[in-house]
Amino acid sequence: MTVMAELELPAYTGLTWDHPRGYNALARAAVDAKGLTLQWDRHSLEGFESAPIGELCDRYDLVVLDHPHVGEAIAADCLIPVEELFGADEIAAWQDAIAGPSLASYHYAGKHWALPLDAATQVMAWRADRIVEAPTTWAELPKLAEGRAVALSLAGPHAILSFQSICGALGAEHANPRDHFMDRATAREAFAIMQALTGDATRAAVAMNPIAMLDAMAAGEGPDLVPLIYGYVNYATRGVRFGDAPRGPTGRIGSILGGTGIGVSRRCKVTPALLDHIRLLMSESVQRGFIPFQDGQPAFRSAWHDPAVNGATGKFFADTLQSIEQAQLRPRHNGAIAFQTEASTLLRAALIDGGDAGSTLDAIERSYRDHHPAGAET
Incomplete structure (x- = not known):
């Protein structure tokens, strides 16, 4: 690829929260992203919990959010529904793979508004x-x-x-x-x-x-x-x-339930390369073999059961999985x-x-x- 072609790659900006769990895996995956450039900015935990989602989506292509923001996001019409980006078979596969109600937490008014990269409760x-x-x-x-x-x-x-x-x-x-x-x-x-x-x-x-x-x-x-x-x-x-x-x-x-989801803002010019990058983040190999070793907390149940992941984390995942599986949702x-x-x-x-x-x-x-x-x- 020529230097000129590299400069013409679509460029995206994302916003996540300022903690190694919220930032490191996303930033490191972005370095090797294919067919695009992606820069992740950070804001405080308090900003993540309470900043108006519409304002964030006006400034960023990808926004990491918490499920209580989805009703506000719909009112502001600031996120693209997941169903407009990915097929029903992909969404169903994620539903089967993800721990607890993490994916369901972003389903509101008949559609999903984010994909859970991270599971927590x-x-x-x-x-x-x-x-x-x-x-x-x-x-x-x-x-x-x-x-x-x-x-x-x-x-x-x-x-x-x-x-x-x-x-x-x-x-x-x-x-x-x-x-x-x-x-x-x-x-x-x-x-x-x-x-x-x-x-x-x-x-x-x-x-x-x-x-x-x-x-x-x-x-x-x-x-x-x-x-x-x-x-x-x-x-x-x-x-x-x-x-x-x-x-x-x-x-x-x-x-x-807590955790975080990745949402695509209405301002974003979606390309196949961007969707493939999100698919990669939501893949078994990354959720189980990459995110847990980059200070992250994956959403896939298989990672929470994985002996290598638990061996590296003092059994954090195995010892708290039932809380995830039984977690309740907040108002949205x-x-x-x-x-x-x-x-x-x-x-x-x-x-x-x-x-x-x-x-x-x-x-x-x-x-x-x-x-x-x-x-x-x-």
Whole structure:
């Protein structure tokens, strides 16, 4: 190929989040991309969680997003549906290969709006040198907190996400919640569990997002145990152990799905080379043999079972797979991000300041109704 031909390759820009798990595999794969050039930019975890998806798609061809953004993306008409890019047989094959509801999380209003490159959910994390045997149920945690630094993850959206996970462990489905956010009896029980665990360790970590909290734990300076935190394989060989999220009284795991998907913006001039690059990222060979060894956290179930992958990561994947498989989805309607932000602020303030359960839950319900279009999907 001549120098002139190389200069004429289609050029794309992508946006992902600023962490080795979110960036390294994508950037390294882009170096060897065939038939195109691709530059990945990064923004903070907070930007990933809350930045308006329409604004990001105005600036980038490819955007790594979280599933609560899909309703907002549809309202802004800023993403190309996956069904317009790939065949039904390809999508069905990905559905069979991907762990838990990761692909389903991007299916909304009859179409998929992103492909999950990365699978994650809330799991339990603890310092292996301080806790020999971690608890497996919510009932065990208050006793452990009497002698160990047990902290809830409450920063940013994580207060309401932890609340939803506890509700899930207690049996809530969050099914068809078009009239209300959460069953009140379950919500009260979940609030009481969070109140019981809002001690000194939680207060000390209240401003820490999951990355900051895991950084502190890896350095030996954070809490001894966090019962619900989004799993990051990058810390599994740095003194932090991971296991499934706590179970409720019937043995059910409560965890709210995270992970990331790659979406193609409306501004993007799609070429066969770009689609082939996305296919490569979503292939068995890359998901299982490349991404886990580039600081990534693949979406394919086969990678989570792979002995070599688990051998290199302290069994992170094998020890947390059931949390992925049983994970529940967050609301995804247009307005879900605003609700998530407001509800977390309300809940976090109530826990830290000793607020009343009833009035706090009333305010969260009002926020849900305010930010949820009548009759919209969740």
